[in-house]
Amino acid sequence: MALVLHSGSGNKNAFKALIAAEYTGVKVELTKNFEMGVSNKTPEFLKMNPLGKIPVLETPDGAVFESNAIARYVARLKDNNSLCGSSLIEYAHIEQWIDFSATEVDANIGRWLYPRLGFVPHVPVHEEHAIASLKRSLGALNTHLASNTYLVGHSVTLADIVMTCNLYFGFVRILTKSFTSEFPHVERYLWTMVNQPNFKKVIGEVKQAESVPPVQKKAAAPKEPKAKEVKKEAPKEAPKPKVEAPEEEEAPKPKPKNALDLLPPSKMILDEWKRLYSNTKTNFREIAIKGFWDMYDPEGYSLWFCNYKYNDENTVSFVTMNKVGGFLQRMDLCRKYAFGKMLVIGSTPPFKVKGLWLFRGQDIPKFVMDEVYDMELYEWTKVDLSDEAQKERVNAMIEDQEPFEGEELLDAKCFNVRMSGKCHANDLHTIGPRFSFHPLPRAAINPQLPTPANPLSDLYSAGVFAAAADLVSRLLSI
Numbered sequence: 001m002a003l004v005l006h007s008g009s010g011n012k013n014a015f016k017a018l019i020a021a022e023y024t025g026v027k028v029e030l031t032k033n034f035e036m037g038v039s040n041k042t043p044e045f046l047k048m049n050p051l052g053k054i055p056v057l058e059t060p061d062g063a064v065f066e067s068n069a070i071a072r073y074v075a076r077l078k079d080n081n082s083l084c085g086s087s088l089i090e091y092a093h094i095e096q097w098i099d100f101s102a103t104e105v106d107a108n109i110g111r112w113l114y115p116r117l118g119f120v121p122h123v124p125v126h127e128e129h130a131i132a133s134l135k136r137s138l139g140a141l142n143t144h145l146a147s148n149t150y151l152v153g154h155s156v157t158l159a160d161i162v163m164t165c166n167l168y169f170g171f172v173r174i175l176t177k178s179f180t181s182e183f184p185h186v187e188r189y190l191w192t193m194v195n196q197p198n199f200k201k202v203i204g205e206v207k208q209a210e211s212v213p214p215v216q217k218k219a220a221a222p223k224e225p226k227a228k229e230v231k232k233e234a235p236k237e238a239p240k241p242k243v244e245a246p247e248e249e250e251a252p253k254p255k256p257k258n259a260l261d262l263l264p265p266s267k268m269i270l271d272e273w274k275r276l277y278s279n280t281k282t283n284f285r286e287i288a289i290k291g292f293w294d295m296y297d298p299e300g301y302s303l304w305f306c307n308y309k310y311n312d313e314n315t316v317s318f319v320t321m322n323k324v325g326g327f328l329q330r331m332d333l334c335r336k337y338a339f340g341k342m343l344v345i346g347s348t349p350p351f352k353v354k355g356l357w358l359f360r361g362q363d364i365p366k367f368v369m370d371e372v373y374d375m376e377l378y379e380w381t382k383v384d385l386s387d388e389a390q391k392e393r394v395n396a397m398i399e400d401q402e403p404f405e406g407e408e409l410l411d412a413k414c415f416n417v418r419m420s421g422k423c424h425a426n427d428l429h430t431i432g433p434r435f436s437f438h439p440l441p442r443a444a445i446n447p448q449l450p451t452p453a454n455p456l457s458d459l460y461s462a463g464v465f466a467a468a469a470d471l472v473s474r475l476l477s478i
Contacts, residue, residue: 003028003074006045007055008036012169013067014055015202017074019161022198024078028057068098068162075158083158093152097159105141106166108134113174118216138183145185146310149192149319156196164193171208177373180208187373188310192319195326258367260337260360266300270360274339277398277414289395302362303383303394308353310377315349321411324353327374328415334359334368340415341397347408356383356397357415 003021005028007014014030021028031039039045040052048056048063056063057070064070075083085091111130115122141163144151151159167190171180180187193199194206273295280288314320324342331340337360345352355378359365369375383390396404400412 004031004058005029005055005070006031006034006039006048006058008034011055012165015165015168016067016071016162017055017057018202019165019199020071020074020083020158022201023083023156023161024075024081026074026077028074068102071158071162082153082155083161085152085157090152090157094157094159097151098162100137100141101159101163101166104137105134105163106169108137109166109170109174113170113213116174116213116215122215135182138180138186142183142185145189147313149189149313149316154316156193156198160193161199164190164199165203168194168203168206172206174209174212176209176211181373181376184377185310188323188377191326191373192323195322258337260365263300263361266297266360268295268297268301270337270339270358277339284399285395289398292398298385300360302359303385304357304359304364305381305383305390305393306355306357306378307381308378311352312350314344314351314353317344317349317351317410320344320351320353321413324411324413327372328413330372330374331368331415333371334365335415337361337365338368338415341400342413342415343397343400343404343409344411344413345404345407346410351410352407354397356394 003026005014005017007030009030017028018030020026033039034054036054040049040054045056046052048058049065051065053065055067055070056065057073059073064073072084075081085094108130112127112134114120115127150156151163167175167186171190191206194203273292276291276295277288280291308314314323321344324344328340328342331338338357340355340357342353342355345354357364359368364375364380383394385391395401400409402409
């Protein structure tokens with residue numbers, strides 16, 4: 001008998017077991033057409049959980065309820081997996097963070113959110129206490145994550161799965177950017193985790209809440225009219241319904257233009273540069289770099305160096321590359337106005353993340369600074385073109401020159417959306433206009449380079465390579 005998880009498809013508590021199953025290879029089937037308030041009230045369901053709460057896991061040995069207990073069960077079905085730790089102290093720390101996630105994070109998110117949704121009475125003083133408690137908890141978590149990629153050890157554990165599911169629920173329902181910006185390491189952790197393949201397969205795309213839900217006010221019950229004695233009158237002819245002329249529909253307001261579209265025209269056509277960059281396969285410096293400076297308009301565009309502020313945390317290669325990949329995905333909103341190169345530098349951890357960006361206008365666009373949370377994780381320096389050393393550094397970054405500043409390149413990514421990308425010498429990172437892959441770690445391509453200490457890196461690389469090979473074969477067969 002397969003394991004059957006009784007729950008709706010979007011339940012964050014059900015996600016815990018489903019993600020654990022992805023890591024362990026255990027087959028868990030989610031019930032189809034589950035209807036809350038109906039399916040969980042049947043006699044069969046109430047035999048498994050008398051309270052009628054979800055999720056419930058149906059196993060050959062009986063039912064298990066409570067989401068953390070279900071996740072623990074699924075995680076321990078396969079021996080020798082890293083989800084439960086490799087020592088007694090790691091096991092204790094995993095349990096510690098699972099409890100912290102339940103009592104300090106999830107509980108305080110619920111105390112803030114549920115009254116606003118009308119599930120319990122909204123009391124302002126209670127809300128203030130919930131927010132203060134949540135900030136205290138996230139502050140402690142932020143401090144821990146300042147020097148740790150994962151909650152325990154150097155790979156994903158059950159603690160990360162439970163914590164991420166609880167944080168995810170808060171992020172999509174009530175924790176806006178203005179609230180979470182106080183906890184940059186928590187933000188980075190959450191976005192890193194939800195973009196891991198096994199998480200993303202279960203959760204899907206995640207979008208942060210843009211506003212705090214308003215307090216739901218219950219409408220007062222209508223008062224019953226007092227009975228009055230009604231005098232009998234001769235029946236009157238029913239009045240003819242008044243026909244009103246239909247109101248004219250208001251014409252849709254034109255969409256406001258982006259401030260960058262209002263700048264004076266520039267002699268530099270960004271798409272022409274992207275096309276030159278993408279199509280230059282040989283003599284790159286003589287053709288593409290020279291072409292860039294011939295096209296460049298210092299009045300209409302500006303160049304910026306960026307340097308990641310927390311490079312000491314970049315201890316795992318694939319996590320660092322995913323971090324950069326997520327940043328580039330979120331920069332998609334400025335594809336009309338920007339071109340960028342991001343380099344992951346070093347052959348051993350900690351890896352350095354540095355970048356070069358070309359933006360329309362003389363400043364970094366305000367809407368990018370407001371919308372892309374990663375921007376504040378980097379130090380930004382405007383390129384001084386009168387300095388020949390800085391100009392040569394621009395050339396080296398566009399060209400993916402190696403060694404770069406005396407160190408090997410682990411990875412080079414290009415923000416070149418909707419154009420055919422240029423591949424780095426050892427990296428597959430773009431095929432066609434919209435198919436993007438995370439690049440393979442160099443050790444996966446060149447056996448002479450050091451093998452990553454984290455086994456998840458090799459597994460991840462193998463999965464990416466298989467996906468890339470499958471896509472290439474599909475494209476060739478068209």
